[in-house]
Structure formats: structure tokens, C-alpha cells
Amino acid sequence: MEQKLADEASAPTNGFYNCGAYDKKIFDAIYKYRKQKGLASIMCWDWDLYEICKTHSKKMANKKQIFNINVKKISDGYEFVAQNVAFSKIMTMDDAAVDEIVNLWASNSRTRKNLENPDVNWFAVSSVNKSGANNVSDGCYYTLILAKK
Numbered sequence: 001m002e003q004k005l006a007d008e009a010s011a012p013t014n015g016f017y018n019c020g021a022y023d024k025k026i027f028d029a030i031y032k033y034r035k036q037k038g039l040a041s042i043m044c045w046d047w048d049l050y051e052i053c054k055t056h057s058k059k060m061a062n063k064k065q066i067f068n069i070n071v072k073k074i075s076d077g078y079e080f081v082a083q084n085v086a087f088s089k090i091m092t093m094d095d096a097a098v099d100e101i102v103n104l105w106a107s108n109s110r111t112r113k114n115l116e117n118p119d120v121n122w123f124a125v126s127s128v129n130k131s132g133a134n135n136v137s138d139g140c141y142y143t144l145i146l147a148k149k
Helices: 020-036 047-063 095-107 109-115
Strands: 016-018 080-088 122-130 140-148
Touching: 020 095, 020 109, 020 122, 020 140, 047 080, 047 122, 047 140, 080 095, 080 109, 095 109, 109 140
Parallel strands: none
Antiparallel strands: 016 122, 080 140, 122 140
């Protein structure tokens, strides 16, 4: 069953901002990208994967670096699992920021392969920033997980 994200960003938790409305925009942009490529745009949101995405994005924000998830640890119940990660200094929730992330994933052969996998039928994405000195963040950290059940 397809589920929607919250329409508003979450309140900060332990210095983190979970950008719920921003995640929804990325969710929509991935649908649009896949449709333009002639791929099935009908994919279902996976709340379990979302929790993994959110946790991973927080870990990257804490370390202020991007790194991959060990997908073998989260593959139970799925035929396969793939992931894309990214960082952007753009903190706005406008279309340009969303396009930057989707275009970043589309411009790399490995992450594009994940994004365009025709067998993907479940996914989740999370964008997280962490406030630092003077409540200023260095940017957003993104985790996208794509899977087949």
C-alpha cells in the first residue's frame, strides 16, 4: 500500500531536523524522473526503509561525511536492496535543490543504475541536517534506499 510522508518538517530532535516536506518533494521528483525514463513510476513507500534512511542520514550528519550503508544488513525480506547517498549545501526546499540531488544521482553510472532499476517496487528517502554552532547547519545529508520485495 502506498503511503505519504508528513506534509511538514519535523521538529528538531537532538539537534537534527528531519525534513519531511523535503523528503516528499524528493519522493515526487524520483517518480517524475522514472516516468520520464519510461520506467514504472508506481513504487510504494516503505516505512521500515525510511527509518533506516533517517538513521543513516543522521549518522552522516554527525560525522559530516557521506558513506554507504551495508545493504546486506538490511536485505532480509527483500529480493535486493540498493542505496544512494548524497550531500548538498543547499538548505532550501525549492525545486532547484531537489533537482540537484536527483540529477546528482542520475549523473553517476552506479547511482543512476540504482535509480533506474526497472525491478524496484519499494523505496524510501530521508534528508537530514544537523544544526551546529549558532544553529547553522553545514547542509543536508540524503539517503535513498530502493528495494524489490
